Amino acid sequence: MATKEEIMQALRTVMDPELNRSLVDLDMIRDVRVEGDQVRVEVALTIQGCPLHNTIEGDVRERVRSLPGVREVEVIMTSMTDEERGQLTGKLRGGQSSLSPLLDPNSRTRVIGVASGKGGVGKSTVTANLAVALARQGYQVGVLDADIYGFSIPRLLGLKGHPTVLDEHTILPLEAHGVKAISMGMLVEESTPVIWRGPLLAKILDQFLEDVAWGDLDYLLVDLPPGTGDIPLSFTQKLPKAQLILVTTPQAAAERVASRTATMAQKTNQSILGVIENMAYFICPGCGTTHEIFGRGGGERLAKEADTELLGRVPLAGAVREAGDEGHPVAMGDDQDPTGQAFREIARKVAERAPATMMARR
Ligand SMILES: Nc1ncnc2c1ncn2[C@@H]1O[C@H](COP(=O)(O)OP(=O)(O)O)[C@@H](O)[C@H]1O
Ligand SMILES: [Mg+2]
Incomplete structure (x- = not known):
């Protein structure tokens, strides 16, 4: 028996x-x-x-x-x-006094907003890759997709399905590659345009900030919409302790749109963790020669203007887009791929400049 x-x-x-x-x-x-x-x-x-x-x-x-x-x-x-x-x-909730690691002033979660002056520079790609790279290094990582209209985190992380809603104030994030994530894309179909207006949108963002049961996170990366609109601004106001990473391409840096985000951060007293220059150069798949097609020095210049550090430069490579489309960010690969290496190196710098405080407890 x-x-x-x-x-x-x-x-x-x-x-x-x-x-x-x-x-x-x-x-x-x-x-x-x-x-x-x-x-x-x-x-x-x-x-x-x-x-x-x-x-x-x-x-x-x-x-x-x-x-x-x-x-x-x-x-x-x-x-x-x-x-x-x-x-x-x-x-x-993992014993946190507030559900959200974001709004609890005693929270030990490092909240890092990923921002850019304009769209298409690879902000979401950087967010997804940094997240999996940090998770690979053993950290507990979450991604909050604050780009309500232009969400792309579910596709980049290969997340399908809807989050479980336990009660009004407890939304369980979905998880892939050791990363927990929440996104508008999990609540609507990908092809459906999000046409909600102001008040409703603000409510969704508040819910993402307040009601997601992340558990104990070391890092929460927030994929912000491009520019200095309502959401990036309310993010900086609601989370004054959060830090920002600015993503730029050599071209965008030249157009100076990126520095507007830096100015916003400086005005709201938010600390800038560093700059990432994406699509910085092209490595010829045939001969392996590096081509700086869009010129050089953009990322460094922006870092200097924002009084911060250039965290790294990520090459332009077809593999980055393909991997993103398949939901397997390049940073997961353990091969010699230079883009994956670049993201992992940047993740190490992030962990160095913004050390996790919870690892010691585990
Ligand atoms: N380093 C890169 N090499 C090649 N393609 C990239 C790279 N970074 C991003 N992309 C591609 O560029 C497009 C825009 O990237 P995305 O991350 O969506 O930008 P954003 O979030 O800033 O709008 C996507 O198709 C993405 O796959
Ligand atoms: Mg995006």
Whole structure:
């Protein structure tokens, strides 16, 4: 006959596919009864009508039935009471007094906004690559896609599906390549234009800032929309302690649009962590020669103007775009690819200039 402990032990390996944690850890196993070779397990789901109901039920049944001495398994599926769910959300918050690492003044999460003067310079590409590079270095990383109209984080990280909403104030981010992320793109279809206006948009951003259960993050990267519009401005005002990374291309630096963002940061007293020059040069795939097609020195000049450091230069390469389209950022690759190396080197500099404070606790 199997004991209750053996059954609980076996159930430790059954994960909630959405929350990515064991049912036992999530206190979802309400009751286990053993009578001879018959076992009855009661599972409390987080939300009623959970779409993964069948998967979880099947996994529980299979795992318990594989134990010696068990012949029949009855799985009863119920849902959590409001009180149980409240306890669970508390657990998922990772002990942070406020849900969001953003708004808690005592938060130890480093919040880094990725900004640019104009679109198309590779801001989102840089955000996604930095995130996976930092995650590879062992940090807990989140990405908040604050580019509500022009979201591209889900595609860049290969994230499909919708985030689970546990309750009004608990949105669970999706996760890929060790990075947690939230984006407007997870709430609407990619082809649907986002036509919401001012107040509603501001509300979405507030929800992203306040109600996403990130857990304990070392870094939260925020992909800001280009320019110095409402969202970048409200980001800098709401999170005065956040730091900024400015992304530019040699051309954009020459057009001086990039320096407007630097000026905004200086006006709001926000610290600029550094500048990244993207599409800085082209390496000829045939002969390996480096071509600085758009001229040189743009990133350095911007860094000087913003009184900060040039964190690195990323070459222009077809692989960067292709990898982005496939949802596998180049920074994940462990080969000799110079673009992946550039992003990983920049991530090391970021961690050096903005050291994580939570790593020590793990
Ligand atoms: N280093 C690079 N080499 C080649 N293509 C790049 C590079 N960085 C970005 N891209 C491509 O340029 C386009 C714009 O990049 P994106 O990250 O969406 O810019 P932004 O977020 O600033 O608007 C995308 O198609 C992307 O794949
Ligand atoms: Mg973008």
